[in-house]
Amino acid sequence: MASQTAMLLLPVFCLSLFAMASAGNLNRDLQITWGDGRAKILNGGELLTLSLDKASGSGFQSTHEYLFGKIDMQIKLVPGNSAGTVTAYYLSSQGPTHDEIDFEFLGNLSGDPYTLHTNVFTQGKGNREMQFKLWFDPTLDFHGYSVLWTSQHIVFMVDGTPIREFKNLESRGVPFPRSQAMRIYSSLWNADDWATSQNSLFFCGLIKTDWSNAPFTASYRNFNAVACVWVAGKSSCTAGKLAGGGVSWMDYRMDLESQKRMEWVQRNHMIYNYCTDLKRFPQGLPPECALA
Numbered sequence: 008m009a010s011q012t013a014m015l016l017l018p019v020f021c022l023s024l025f026a027m028a029s030a031g032n033l034n035r036d037l038q039i040t041w042g043d044g045r046a047k048i049l050n051g052g053e054l055l056t057l058s059l060d061k062a063s064g065s066g067f068q069s070t071h072e073y074l075f076g077k078i079d080m081q082i083k084l085v086p087g088n089s090a091g092t093v094t095a096y097y098l099s100s101q102g103p104t105h106d107e108i109d110f111e112f113l114g115n116l117s118g119d120p121y122t123l124h125t126n127v128f129t130q131g132k133g134n135r136e137m138q139f140k141l142w143f144d145p146t147l148d149f150h151g152y153s154v155l156w157t158s159q160h161i162v163f164m165v166d167g168t169p170i171r172e173f174k175n176l177e178s179r180g181v182p183f184p185r186s187q188a189m190r191i192y193s194s195l196w197n198a199d200d201w202a203t204s205q206n207s208l209f210f211c212g213l214i215k216t217d218w219s220n221a222p223f224t225a226s227y228r229n230f231n232a233v234a235c236v237w238v239a240g241k242s243s244c245t246a247g248k249l250a251g252g253g254v255s256w257m258d259y260r261m262d263l264e265s266q267k268r269m270e271w272v273q274r275n276h277m278i279y280n281y282c283t284d285l286k287r288f289p290q291g292l293p294p295e296c297a298l299a
């Protein structure tokens with residue numbers, strides 16, 4: 008009788024173990040860095056929330072640094088009137104010649120679409136903005152935002168659909184991030200004073216944050232980094248492991264299907280592309296624009 012019960016329970020037990028393993032644990036993978044209690048890891052490490060009120064925003068970073076990887080996160084953005092708030096989710100290395108891969112979600116009035124702002128910094132220089140309107144309401148549900156970063160390219164993905172690719176064009180003189188390890192960072196903050204900053208090119212006319220809606224909250228779950236962890240100057244991906252062909256994300260290429268889907272997004276949902284902004288680059292577009 009007892010052993011029958013054990014047999015019945017076993018599959019349930021295994022299933023729940025599997026679910027725990029696949030969800031990751033945010034207590035282990037992420038660290039709250041600021042916000043004085045406004046950032047929280049909940050449900051035993053399944054959920055992280057950032058919040059913003061008039062006094063402060065909040066933020067977290069990854070426990071590890073990475074040098075290449077496929078990094079997935081599901082995010083549910085601030086609902087309702089989120090105008091003036093920015094949810095930044097990015098990878099960055101340190102120092103004046105840092106590399107950076109950015110997703111930034113610019114809030115909007117209730118019912119008006121968020122802007123998804125992306126950028127790539129190499130050796131301290133950015134100015135590679137591309138902006139999108141999402142094809143769904145990112146505040147109703149969690150959606151997946153991924154960065155695939157290999158020595159060959161960086162691919163930004165939304166729910167598995169590539170929206171932007173930054174290729175390694177070092178052979179043509181375009182710096183590519185491939186030697187500085189990056190950490191993941193996220194913050195929720197108030198950006199309604201950006202109109203006066205150098206970013207006014209993108210944020211002029213931004214509506215003031217309506218603090219009567221505070222606190223603003225964004226939620227994160229299912230963080231998954233299939234990545235090379237950088238520890239004490241060494242990568243966890245040994246040459247042998249890569250040569251063995253075992254790491255599929257390393258070999259990811261944009262096949263025809265992915266290429267078509269990215270073109271669809273860029274044709275229908277892209278609202279700004281630095282590569283077509285001749286007014287901004289009167290002496291010529293950046294070199295990668297001709298080669299993309």
Ligand SMILES: *[C@@H]1O[C@H](CO)[C@@H](O)[C@H](O)[C@H]1NC(C)=O
Pocket residue numbers: 113114115116119120121122
């Ligand atoms: C807010 O929505 C309006 C109307 O669609 C749009 O023109 C504007 O760019 C949006 N602002 C942001 C910051 O996304």
